[in-house]
Amino acid sequence: MEVLKIATAGSVDDGKSTLIGRILYDTKSLTTDKLEAIEKTSKQRGYDYLDFSLATDGLVAEREQGITIDVAHIYFSTKKKSYIIADTPGHVEYTRNMVTGASTSQASIILIDARKGVIEQTNRHFFINNLLRIKDVVVAINKMDLVDYSEEVYNKIKADFSELMSKRDYQDQKITFIPVSALKGDNVVNKSDAMPWYEGEALLQHLEDLDKSDIFNVGTPRFPVQYVVRPKTEDFHDFRGYAGKVYGGNLSVGDDIIVLPSKTRSKIKDIYFYDEKYETASRRSSVTITLENDINVSRGDMIVKENDLPTIDKQFTANICWMDSKQLTPGTKYVVQHGVNKVLAKVDRINHKINPDYSGIEKDVTGLGVNDIASVTFKLNKPIFYDQFKNHRTNGSFILIDAQNNNTVGAGFIQ
Numbered sequence: 001m002e003v004l005k006i007a008t009a010g011s012v013d014d015g016k017s018t019l020i021g022r023i024l025y026d027t028k029s030l031t032t033d034k035l036e037a038i039e040k041t042s043k044q045r046g047y048d049y050l051d052f053s054l055a056t057d058g059l060v061a062e063r064e065q066g067i068t069i070d071v072a073h074i075y076f077s078t079k080k081k082s083y084i085i086a087d088t089p090g091h092v093e094y095t096r097n098m099v100t101g102a103s104t105s106q107a108s109i110i111l112i113d114a115r116k117g118v119i120e121q122t123n124r125h126f127f128i129n130n131l132l133r134i135k136d137v138v139v140a141i142n143k144m145d146l147v148d149y150s151e152e153v154y155n156k157i158k159a160d161f162s163e164l165m166s167k168r169d170y171q172d173q174k175i176t177f178i179p180v181s182a183l184k185g186d187n188v189v190n191k192s193d194a195m196p197w198y199e200g201e202a203l204l205q206h207l208e209d210l211d212k213s214d215i216f217n218v219g220t221p222r223f224p225v226q227y228v229v230r231p232k233t234e235d236f237h238d239f240r241g242y243a244g245k246v247y248g249g250n251l252s253v254g255d256d257i258i259v260l261p262s263k264t265r266s267k268i269k270d271i272y273f274y275d276e277k278y279e280t281a282s283r284r285s286s287v288t289i290t291l292e293n294d295i296n297v298s299r300g301d302m303i304v305k306e307n308d309l310p311t312i313d314k315q316f317t318a319n320i321c322w323m324d325s326k327q328l329t330p331g332t333k334y335v336v337q338h339g340v341n342k343v344l345a346k347v348d349r350i351n352h353k354i355n356p357d358y359s360g361i362e363k364d365v366t367g368l369g370v371n372d373i374a375s376v377t378f379k380l381n382k383p384i385f386y387d388q389f390k391n392h393r394t395n396g397s398f399i400l401i402d403a404q405n406n407n408t409v410g411a412g413f414i415q
């Protein structure tokens with residue numbers, strides 16, 4: 001079954017957790033004990049409705065304050081798809097959490113409170129969706145019940161958000177506006193009779209109808225080798241296969257390939273999934289590949305098609321989301337984890353800091369603090385083979401690791 005990963009974003013009290021709880025409730029994805037706990041707590045608080053945010057706010061502090069602090073991953077399925085929703089916090093100080101939650105998502109839901117409209121945090125959330133090149137974005141205008149389901153309010157917010165869209169640098173996004181009431185269930189799982197002027201789909205129906213071509217940048221295949229398979233049994237004494245996951249496109253038997261970094265040439269002989277053979281390995285499939293000639297291939301090497309080479313270099317410039325309380329400064333050394341490869345890197349320079357509210361950039365920056373986003377140039381101790389993030393999300397991204405304590409301190413997207 002197809003799996004769709006979704007990130008949610010919204011400001012405080014915009015109703016992200018309530019929206020997700022409503023989806024779980026209306027799709028009958030809540031367990032009996034969870035539903036009973038929600039009913040009990042809602043009554044204790046004096047609500048005359050079910051507080052669906054209790055279905056996702058897992059931390060004690062979240063439940064007490066009624067806010068989302070950490071990223072919560074929620075799983076549910078319909079007859080058509082399985083879903084993983086990253087419920088990310090909306091506060092400015094948790095920008096790094098939103099980047100983390102959205103970094104592996106194929107679609108995104110940005111919530112806007114119908115009473116407040118587009119605010120500064122909306123700019124930040126949309127900017128991060130652009131930064132991470134998320135192709136399908138749903139703008140869910142929530143709490144329509146509190147503005148009497150007004151079409152005029154909906155159109156005003158839609159127009160304001162359209163002005164924000166003109167500032168983006170990623171034009172391949174599809175933006176869909178849906179008026180909803182998470183509390184009442186309007187246009188969440190089922191179409192609402194309260195807004196006859198809205199002719200589009202309910203939120204879940206939109207997600208159900210998403211086609212893979214609408215959310216994935218399908219193109220250049222990349223196959224980083226994770227493991228060299230040498231069974232050394234009597235039946236497979238001479239077997240030598242290369243296990244990994246296909247990213248970006250498809251690989252087929254007979255394809256002319258190049259192994260990086262050696263640039264040795266060969267052809268794909270067989271493609272295995274367990275004990276079955278396939279003619280083609282589709283993107284995101286984990287397989288074992290054998291080659292026609294016996295060449296030296298090791299963990300960390302990359303198999304690519306002959307005419308689709310990535311960039312091979314010892315330096316690159318990337319947009320960095322800094323996640324550590326200790327500042328990033330020029331001259332500092334970190335470990336770059338790029339795919340299965342780890343490379344020692346030095347910060348050559350901070351080119352500029354990027355204001356994620358679309359207010360511009362700041363130059364002459366001497367260091368980055370937690371949640372800062374900036375363009376940074378790195379020099380490496382050996383070459384890596386990478387693509388620009390806008391062309392290849394997997395091969396164009398990496399994390400930064402503090403070599404002293406092994407903490408992940410930043411996420412990067414190669415320009």
